[in-house]
Amino acid sequence: MVYNGHSRRTLLGAMIGGAALTGAAGCGVFGDGDRSELTSSPKPDPLAPMMAGTLALIGVYTATIAAQPTLANRLNPLLAEHRAHVDALRAAAGGPSSGPSTGPSSVPSGTGPSVPANPTEALAAVHTAEQSARDTAVRDCLAAQPRYAALLGSIAASRACHLEVLG
Amino acid sequence: MTGLPDALTGEHAAIYGYGVLGAHLRGPALDAARQAQAAHRSRRDTLFVDLAAADEPAPEAAPAYDLPFSVTNQDTAVALATQIEERTGAVWRTTLPDVTGSQRRLALDALTDCALRAARWRRMAGKAPGTVALP
Numbered sequence: 001m002v003y004n005g006h007s008r009r010t011l012l013g014a015m016i017g018g019a020a021l022t023g024a025a026g027c028g029v030f031g032d033g034d035r036s037e038l039t040s041s042p043k044p045d046p047l048a049p050m051m052a053g054t055l056a057l058i059g060v061y062t063a064t065i066a067a068q069p070t071l072a073n074r075l076n077p078l079l080a081e082h083r084a085h086v087d088a089l090r091a092a093a094g095g096p097s098s099g100p101s102t103g104p105s106s107v108p109s110g111t112g113p114s115v116p117a118n119p120t121e122a123l124a125a126v127h128t129a130e131q132s133a134r135d136t137a138v139r140d141c142l143a144a145q146p147r148y149a150a151l152l153g154s155i156a157a158s159r160a161c162h163l164e165v166l167g
Numbered sequence: 168m169t170g171l172p173d174a175l176t177g178e179h180a181a182i183y184g185y186g187v188l189g190a191h192l193r194g195p196a197l198d199a200a201r202q203a204q205a206a207h208r209s210r211r212d213t214l215f216v217d218l219a220a221a222d223e224p225a226p227e228a229a230p231a232y233d234l235p236f237s238v239t240n241q242d243t244a245v246a247l248a249t250q251i252e253e254r255t256g257a258v259w260r261t262t263l264p265d266v267t268g269s270q271r272r273l274a275l276d277a278l279t280d281c282a283l284r285a286a287r288w289r290r291m292a293g294k295a296p297g298t299v300a301l302p
Contacts, residue, residue, distance in 0.1 A: 084300035146264035
């Protein structure tokens with residue numbers, strides 16, 4: 001039990017306090033999983049579908065922002081978080097060489113997702129893409145090996161938060 | 168079953184924290200705090216049932232918990248609410264690798280709800296969109 005040797009009050013106080021959590025808990029209760037496990041490089045890469053889906057979602061965001069500049073302020077912060085997911089997935093999968101080459105801006109114009117001409121419809125299309133990506137992340141998290149469950153859970157939770165922002 | 172006792176410990180603290188900060192909120196913020204506390208109670212109750220079913224000891228709540236800072240007004244109350252959701256969500260995230268099946272679903276739902284509430288509290292503090300990349 002993590003609270004062995006500590007009063008519960010002390011440990012819980014530390015949890016709320018946020019400071020010195022590692023010292024108080026002592027055994028990584030407040031860490032974010034066994035990151036050391038994430039450095040192995042399994043083959044085939046079980047994160048490849050999530051990586052591909054995340055890049056596709058980034059393509060929807062970049063195409064929408066390009067076609068509907070009035071949505072940029074709303075979409076750019078969420079886009080940045082999707083790009084952070086790519087970085088986290090790549091790190092979890094074992095380094096830069098394991099993911100498909102990224103480059104949201106490298107999506108060739110003309111082959112990217114089509115964007116509705118009406119801004120409201122364009123935003124709705126982003127919402128639909130985010131919803132689908134969220135559902136996929138939930139499914140992947142539930143089926144994931146332990147080493148990937150926390151990362152995929154965070155991505156699923158992030159996408160749920162995006163849905164609320166997108167309305 | 169590793170992980171679920173930690174999650175229960177976190178939910179106890181969250182419930183306590185909302186009890187303290189709610190006194191400094193009004194209107195929609197108070198409503199949000201009440202709903203959040205009810206949600207944490209619901210998760211606590213689910214954990215009690217799951218741990219009992221597995222014949223595992225369930226950590227009890229402490230009578231009181233040390234707070235990271237004084238809650239004296241709406242701003243500090245919202246700041247504490249944000250921190251509660253971040254920390255409780257982090258505990259649930261840590262639980263994810265330790266569980267499977269319906270318990271992983273429970274942990275993922277709890278992590279997601281904590282992330283949603285944290286983002287709402289950040290927006291209430293004026294930080295839009297209030298989301299983070301990896302809650």
